[in-house]
Amino acid sequence: MATGWLQEGSIWYYLKDTGAMATGWQLDGSTWYYLKGNGSMATGWLQEGNTWYYLKGSGAMATGWLQKGSIWYYLKGNGAMATGWQLDGSTWYYLKGNGSMATGWLQEGNTWYYLKGSGAMATGWLQKGSIWYYLKGNGAMATGWQLDGSTWYYLKGNGSMATGWQLIGNTWYYLKGNGAMVTGWQLIGSTWYYLRDNGAMATGWIQLGNTWYYLKSSGSMASDEWIGNYYVDKSGAWIPNKARGKLIAIDAGHQLKGNSEKEPIGPGASVTKAKVTGGAKGTATGLYEYELNLQVSLKLRDELKARGYEVYMIRETNNVNISNAERAKMAARAGADILVRIHANSDSSSSANGALTIAPSKNNPYIKGLVNDSRRLSQNILDSFCAATGAKNRGILTSDEMSGINWSTVPVTIVEMGFMSNASEDRRMADAGYQKKMAKGIADGIDKYFN
Numbered sequence: 200m201a202t203g204w205l206q207e208g209s210i211w212y213y214l215k216d217t218g219a220m221a222t223g224w225q226l227d228g229s230t231w232y233y234l235k236g237n238g239s240m241a242t243g244w245l246q247e248g249n250t251w252y253y254l255k256g257s258g259a260m261a262t263g264w265l266q267k268g269s270i271w272y273y274l275k276g277n278g279a280m281a282t283g284w285q286l287d288g289s290t291w292y293y294l295k296g297n298g299s300m301a302t303g304w305l306q307e308g309n310t311w312y313y314l315k316g317s318g319a320m321a322t323g324w325l326q327k328g329s330i331w332y333y334l335k336g337n338g339a340m341a342t343g344w345q346l347d348g349s350t351w352y353y354l355k356g357n358g359s360m361a362t363g364w365q366l367i368g369n370t371w372y373y374l375k376g377n378g379a380m381v382t383g384w385q386l387i388g389s390t391w392y393y394l395r396d397n398g399a400m401a402t403g404w405i406q407l408g409n410t411w412y413y414l415k416s417s418g419s420m421a422s423d424e425w426i427g428n429y430y431v432d433k434s435g436a437w438i439p440n441k442a443r444g445k446l447i448a449i450d451a452g453h454q455l456k457g458n459s460e461k462e463p464i465g466p467g468a469s470v471t472k473a474k475v476t477g478g479a480k481g482t483a484t485g486l487y488e489y490e491l492n493l494q495v496s497l498k499l500r501d502e503l504k505a506r507g508y509e510v511y512m513i514r515e516t517n518n519v520n521i522s523n524a525e526r527a528k529m530a531a532r533a534g535a536d537i538l539v540r541i542h543a544n545s546d547s548s549s550s551a552n553g554a555l556t557i558a559p560s561k562n563n564p565y566i567k568g569l570v571n572d573s574r575r576l577s578q579n580i581l582d583s584f585c586a587a588t589g590a591k592n593r594g595i596l597t598s599d600e601m602s603g604i605n606w607s608t609v610p611v612t613i614v615e616m617g618f619m620s621n622a623s624e625d626r627r628m629a630d631a632g633y634q635k636k637m638a639k640g641i642a643d644g645i646d647k648y649f650n
Contacts, residue, residue, distance in 0.1 A: 211240040211258060231260040231278060251280035251298060271300040271318060291320040291338060311340040311358060331360040331378060351380040351398060371400040371418060391420040391435065411437040425509055427534075445537075445649055447503055448530035450513040450603065451496035452542040452613075453478035453489035454520065462524050465565035465605030472602055474522035479545035483622035484629045489517055491628060492541045495616065498638040499541070506642060511535055527606035537576055537648070538611040539641065540603050543628060545620040552621045553591030556581040557604070557613035560597045565605035572610035580614055580644030587640030588633065590617060590624075614641060 200218040204211055204227075213221040213234055220238040224231055233241040233254055240258040244251060253261040253274055260278040264271060264287075273281040273294055280298040284291055293301040293314055300318040304311060313321040313334055320338040324331060324347075333341040333354055340358045344351055353361040353374060360378040364371060373381050373394055380398040384391060393401040393414055400418040404411055412435045413421040420435040430441045454475055461471035478488030493514070500510045511533040513526045521529070530538040544555070556577035559570050566573070577595050585592040596615075598604070604611050616637055617624040627633050 212238045232258045233260065252278045272298045273300065292318045293320065312338045332358045333360065352378045353380065372398045373400065392418045393420065444507050444509050446509040446511055446533065446535045447645060448511045448513060448533060448535035448538045449496045449499055450526045450538060450540040451493040452540055453492060454514065455489060455517040458520055458522060462522055462602065464600055464602045479543060479619045481619045481625040481629060482549065483625045486629050488543050488619060491543055493517060495634050495637055496541045498634050499641055502638045502642045503645065523602035524606040527603055531608045535609050538607050538609055540611065540613045542613055542615050544615040544618045546618055549620055549622065551618050552624050553593040554581060554584055554617055555593035555596050555615045557596045557598050557601060557615065559604055560599050563599045566607060569607065569610050573612060576610050576648050577612040579647040580612060580641055583644035583647060584614065584637065584640035587643060588636045
């Protein structure tokens with residue numbers, strides 16, 4: 200009577216000790232086999248109920264990792280094909296519903312995981328292309344703030360590591376190129392910022408040690424300027440006992456492109472004018488008035504600062520869009536003591552020459568309380584300008600139609616430096632040396648006004 204394994208052609212059978220042909224699971228030594236209902240030994244995939252098993256070519260039940268083609272499977276100690284999370288040693292793997300080992304990104308519920316090419320669940324930092332992700336100790340992809348060691352990082356909603364400026368809630372933070380959140384002073388581009396200990400960008404006054412600094416609403420550190428009645432030096436530090444000098448607002452008239460939209464010529468006025476025009480053009484030089492006005496205004500700024508004045512520039516570039524009314528309002532908001540508007544003249548006669556200033560009349564309905572000071576300012580600047588440059592003194596022109604005057608809430612004048620329609624005067628005004636004389640003359644007039 201035969202017992203044990205029996206081969207009939209290419210088919211194997213197992214005969215028990217009683218000689219009976221075995222079916223179902225059969226333990227031979229330490230190895231399990233499966234005999235089908237007809238007694239033939241099973242190989243390959245076998246489904247029993249809802250469980251899959253794999254029998255090798257020898258019939259032995261497989262356990263552990265199994266590779267079929269390019270796909271890996273995991274068979275538990277009892278031979279059952281694993282699905283879901285599987286811990287092998289100290290490493291987690293994920294087997295899909297069909298038993299195949301997952302690699303790459305995997306979403307389970309609302310949580311993302313990453314499985315390496317080996318199938319091992321990733322933890323810690325992971326780089327995919329140029330993007331970094333952080334996987335927690337349980338493999339879950341991190342979002343939001345993440346503390347790694349003593350360093351904070353921020354992971355966006357898609358898990359990617361943030362760098363640069365980030366607005367989180369209502370607070371700005373700065374993350375370095377490596378993702379690390381910065382604190383303390385940071386020079387970003389050419390601008391200094393201060394990030395608090397929690398990474399939040401500081402604004403307003405802050406005290407560091409015995410020193411006060413002021414951070415603007417953009418976070419940029421104020422330097423070499425007045426904050427209200429307080430002065431901060433080039434390092435940003437408040438200088439406690441420095442008294443504020445006079446603040447001069449300089450408006451370089453016109454701009455690159457005019458704005459033909461209308462605005463009232465003064466508060467409550469029914470008469471309207473274009474918000475701002477492009478101005479004249481040099482008949483000999485081809486220089487535009489808005490360019491000339493800015494060139495002289497910048498030199499005037501430097502001259503006034505050298506004399507101890509504070510200066511507020513309405514514009515420092517040509518490509519702006521600021522109406523005449525808004526220019527006057529800007530000077531007021533800056534706390535200026537006076538507003539000096541720099542212009543050049545033009546006339547149908549090419550022989551017209553000389554300088555003049557424009558001031559409100561005594562009956563101006565918009566700036567009644569400022570008329571006398573505005574006319575005195577106009578006279579002081581005109582006389583000093585002509586003395587410094589040798590230009591013809593054409594006197595004060597009275598006008599109540601100038602928006603830039605009528606909207607002012609501080610003493611104001613318009614300086615017409617010369618005629619761009621006069622070839623000789625046009626060339627002279629375009630000369631850098633003469634521009635310095637013009638700036639000095641205006642500054643002399645401002646000195647005279649205050650003294």
